[in-house]
Amino acid sequence: MECLHEIKLLEYIDAELTSVETAMVRDHLIVCNACNETYQHYLKLESQLNLPLELEPPSIIERSVMEKLFPVLPTYSSVFALIAAGFLLLVTGIYIYFDFANNSIVQALQLTAGNTSNFLGSVISFISTVFSGVYTVFKILDRFINVIFQVNIGAEIIGFTVFVIFSLIGYSVFRFALKKLRSE
């Protein structure tokens, strides 16, 4: 008996044959061991192909696509906080650089407060007290470092460093508060 062409077997597996052809192939497979073996091999191959080996895609794909499609823009809160912190830093820097040594701003504020008796005078007086207090604290701190470590840093540098740290803290707090407000 003549063996089946392999394409016939594949068409049989794919159920692509007519009912008559299907019956012929089925009958042939019962009596022909060689064709039956080939058929079994194709069946095994088919079952493996129907279970595609999945490959794990690198996680960078999803992240990179999202970043390219939706670039992260700075939020309003961070921009506001950055401007506020920058402004504070600038004012502090100017004050410390130009006026820290002779303390003229504090003196001017105290003079203005002395000549003003209303509410504004009290506010100015309060500000001058704060400035004066801060100035004194930095001077003490400078003296303390000088005594302990025998290093002369200078009240200006200490003052500036402290203000930078405070600005950064202020920036974070401000940003957090704005975020909280926006989410509410």
Next chain:
Amino acid sequence: MILDEDQVLIKKILEGNRSSFEELMKKYNKKIFGFIFRMVREEETAVELTQDFFIKIYNVMAKYNFEYKFSTWAYRICYNLVIDHVRKNQTQVDSLDDESVSQKQMMASENFESEDGFSHLAREEMNQYVWKAVDCIPLKYRELILLRYLQGLKYDEIADFTGLPVGTVKNRIFKAKEILKTEIEKDGMFT
């Protein structure tokens, strides 16, 4: 019109919902990457092409026709993207499909042989072996096997994708299976 799961996501994406796009990407990432990787056989290129695919899908989503299945539309875009790349880099792909590259050598390098020989390989290992063999057949057969078994397309859909007559598609897939069967028989994997 009743929308399927994918189409609901697309509707949301078109309304500006980003997380729906992320969900859609998660769903298709494995299949698309798997198909592309098996076509180009180079991870870096596969990653780039998969990214390009998702960006393209997002950019042309407004053109999607809800009368058709999303997966078929997406697979067609994916196929065209990969084929364009393959055509541009024909030399590289040809060298990989060269008959001189022995399939056995490539498989041996992956250390598939167990102590007991191939006949006792576990089902999972057999599956790995078969798909590794698929990776080694020439591109003109491999692409059709991938479209048929990885993307689950019918013969007429594959013919539509590739522009080949249905008869040619069938013959090539049969030929591919013949090559695979012969190789697996040679290695005694069926016994």
